[in-house]
Amino acid sequence: MPDLDLLENTSETRGTAATLGSVVMPSPVRTGETLLARAAGLRDIKRQEASDATARHHEEIVAELDRRAMLKVSKHDVPELLAELGRRGFSWRDIAAIAGVSVPAVRKWRTGGTYSPERRTQLGRAAGLCDLIEHYLIPDPAGWLETPIVKDVPVTPMDLYLAGLEELVVDVASRRVSDPHRILGAFDSEWREKYRTDYEVYEASDGELSIRAKRR
Amino acid sequence: MDDELEIPDSSDQLYLSRGADVSGHRPFLQGDVFEATAIPGVDGGPSLAIVTTHACDMRGDDGVELAEYLHLARVEERPDAPATLKEWFKYRPKEMPLPDLRGAGSGHFTARLDLVGRVKTSDLGQRIACLMPYGITILQQRIVNRTSRVEISNRVFEEKSAAVFEEADLVEEWIESSQRVGVDRAVAEKQFDEFLGERRVGEPKLRLQLREAGKRPYVRRQVEAEIGSRFP
Numbered sequence: 001m002p003d004l005d006l007l008e009n010t011s012e013t014r015g016t017a018a019t020l021g022s023v024v025m026p027s028p029v030r031t032g033e034t035l036l037a038r039a040a041g042l043r044d045i046k047r048q049e050a051s052d053a054t055a056r057h058h059e060e061i062v063a064e065l066d067r068r069a070m071l072k073v074s075k076h077d078v079p080e081l082l083a084e085l086g087r088r089g090f091s092w093r094d095i096a097a098i099a100g101v102s103v104p105a106v107r108k109w110r111t112g113g114t115y116s117p118e119r120r121t122q123l124g125r126a127a128g129l130c131d132l133i134e135h136y137l138i139p140d141p142a143g144w145l146e147t148p149i150v151k152d153v154p155v156t157p158m159d160l161y162l163a164g165l166e167e168l169v170v171d172v173a174s175r176r177v178s179d180p181h182r183i184l185g186a187f188d189s190e191w192r193e194k195y196r197t198d199y200e201v202y203e204a205s206d207g208e209l210s211i212r213a214k215r216r
Numbered sequence: 217m218d219d220e221l222e223i224p225d226s227s228d229q230l231y232l233s234r235g236a237d238v239s240g241h242r243p244f245l246q247g248d249v250f251e252a253t254a255i256p257g258v259d260g261g262p263s264l265a266i267v268t269t270h271a272c273d274m275r276g277d278d279g280v281e282l283a284e285y286l287h288l289a290r291v292e293e294r295p296d297a298p299a300t301l302k303e304w305f306k307y308r309p310k311e312m313p314l315p316d317l318r319g320a321g322s323g324h325f326t327a328r329l330d331l332v333g334r335v336k337t338s339d340l341g342q343r344i345a346c347l348m349p350y351g352i353t354i355l356q357q358r359i360v361n362r363t364s365r366v367e368i369s370n371r372v373f374e375e376k377s378a379a380v381f382e383e384a385d386l387v388e389e390w391i392e393s394s395q396r397v398g399v400d401r402a403v404a405e406k407q408f409d410e411f412l413g414e415r416r417v418g419e420p421k422l423r424l425q426l427r428e429a430g431k432r433p434y435v436r437r438q439v440e441a442e443i444g445s446r447f448p
Contacts, residue, residue, distance in 0.1 A: 086440060089433025091385060093232075093348070102228075104237035142433035154371050156429070197218050197369040201376045208272060209376050209427065211368065 057176075058167040065166060068128025069121055078115050081123040082106065088130055089142040097162050098126045129166065136173045144173070149180050153195045160187055221361065222354050222370040223305040227315040230351035234319055238343050241392040243405075244282055245384050246271040247347030247355050249317065250340045255288055255333035262341070264291035266312065266327045268359060271352060271380045280409045281402075282337050290331040291317070297324040305354075312358050317345055327355075329362045349374060349381040379426035383412065386439045393447040411442055 072081065085095055096103045099119045109115055133141040145158040149172060157169045160183070168186055171177050184191045197214075204210040224230055233239065246267050253265040265288040267274075276283055291314060298304040304313045312327035347355065353373040361367055387408055394404035412423045422438055425431040 087437070089436040089440075091382070091432070091436065093385070102233070102237070104233050104239070107239070140430075140433060143430045146432055147430035154375065194218050195369075195371065197372055199219065199368045199372045201372060209379075211372055211376055 061167045061170045064132065065125055065128055068131060069125035072124035072127045073120055076124070076127075078109050078120050078123060079112070081120065081127055082110055084127050085123065085130075085142075089140070090126075094146075094158060094162075095123070095126075098122055125166075126161070129161065129169065132170060133173045136170075136175070138173055145169075149183060153184060153191065155184055155187055155191065155195070163187060218369040218371065219367050220369075221306055221309060221367060222357060223302050224350070224354070225301075227301070227320070230314070230347055230354070231316075232346040232348045232351075234317070234345045238346055239388060239392070241395065242346060242388040243384055243391075244274060244286075244337070244340075244343070245346065245352070245381075246274065247352040248343050249291060249314070249345040250288070250342065251344050252341035253288060253335060253339065255290055255331070255335055257333040258290050258331045260290070264317075264325065264344070265289065265335070265341075266291050266314070266355070268327075268329070268332055268355070270356070271377050271384075278409075279413075280405050284337060285334045286337055286340075287332055288335045288340075289327045289329055291325050291327050294324045294326040297326070309358060309361050312355050314345075329359060349378070352381070353377065378429070379423070382426050382432055382435070383423070386412075386436065390439065390443055393443045397447045399447065407446070411439070 076084065082095065092103050092106055096106045099106065099115075099122050101119065105113065130141040133144060138144045145161065146156055148154055148156050149160075157172055160166070160169050160172075165187060168177075168183055172180070172183060177183055188194060199211050200214045201209050201211055233242075244267065246269060248267045250265050250267075252262045254262045255265055267286050268289050269283070269286045274283055274286060275281060289312070294313070297313070297315065298308065301313070301315065304315070308326075310329060312329060314325040314327060316322060317325040350370070353370040356373045356377070357368060357370045387405065390408045391401060391404055394407075395401065399407075412426075413421055415421065419425070422435045425435050
């Protein structure tokens with residue numbers, strides 16, 4: 001951790017006093033610069049501490065999901081894990097994406113098809129994630145996972161999870177992110193451009209959804 | 217800017233199922249590819265053909281029975297396909313590329329969006345592929361671009377049709393379960409339609425709730441529970 005006292009002897013703060021006879025008079029300008037430098041240093045320290053704490057928290061999240069996945073896998077085989085995710089309301093398409101296989105492959109697993117231990121762990125991890133999300137008082141984890149993080153941007157916590165950003169999913173669930181745009185930035189740095197469109201979906205006069213140009 | 221023709225990263229992203237993996241329980245949907253289908257007005261005899269009728273427009277007035285006619289486009293082999301998906305999808309807007317249509321490494325095909333006709337549904341051949349919703353939205357995007365030269369993000373098409381795609385998945389589950397206990401398919405389809413469209417106490421109809429992304433898991437749970445009680 002940087003030592004605040006060291007700041008006193010930096011080039012920025014050195015020689016901040018004027019001498020009047022034998023009495024050293026502090027220069028108002030130099031004193032201001034010193035305070036500015038101190039505040040800046042403090043800010044840097046706090047930023048570094050926050051960054052370290054976030055990294056540590058993320059490591060713990062991953063470790064917790066490892067633990068929960070192991071627990072699920074030790075108790076349940078693949079058909080049972082599929083049934084659990086199905087009961088939560090996961091779509092077969094999302095389950096297939098989580099396991100990294102096709103939808104027909106997942107459908108076969110339900111009736112006893114063959115699968116690798118790795119697939120079983122991936123399903124167990126998703127089931128464990130749901131339990132953890134519930135811990136943050138989200139009653140319907142599957143519904144929450146499919147809800148866009150920001151209005152008008154079709155990126156969901158499920159997209160984060162499928163992109164391997166499970167720690168960010170938990171950050172959002174635990175409401176540790178004050179600016180959701182930062183999450184989108186971590187998911188895709190070009191999200192503003194990528195998800196911008198001049199069109200919108202609306203309910204037409206016949207009650208069906210339709211597409212039209214956005215009104216300016 | 218996102219209102220550009222979509223380019224998939226891989227051919228696998230396009231297909232829900234191919235060949236023997238195609239489920240007979242799945243309702244016909246836009247983007248389904250059929251074998252040996254003659255398209256009136258299109259020369260060359262029976263061929264592969266892809267459904268271009270919009271996903272929302274494939275049923276009759278009752279919303280259940282398949283329409284008597286659908287629009288299909290001729291699908292042809294494309295041995296001279298551009299080397300990369302980017303080149304193919306970005307610079308050939310008049311076709312719908314179908315790389316690896318019969319499975320990985322089995323050759324490339326393309327849907328000729330200029331060779332479209334009205335086919336009686338009873339004349340359709342064997343279904344050999346179903347597109348993922350992502351693939352269907354790419355097809356929709358290219359049809360709109362072909363007929364109007366307008367480019368709209370495929371994500372807008374996804375938002376517009378997501379409820380229909382979801383309903384197709386749920387019908388498939390319902391039909392598969394009902395067939396196991398010997399319920400007639402037409403009866404099961406009607407029952408499903410009624411269940412999804414029935415009035416509910418204190419909440420909108422399930423079909424309407426499918427329009428909202430965060431509500432879809434709830435609807436799936438309701439359908440799953442109903443399947444469990446009707447077809448134990």
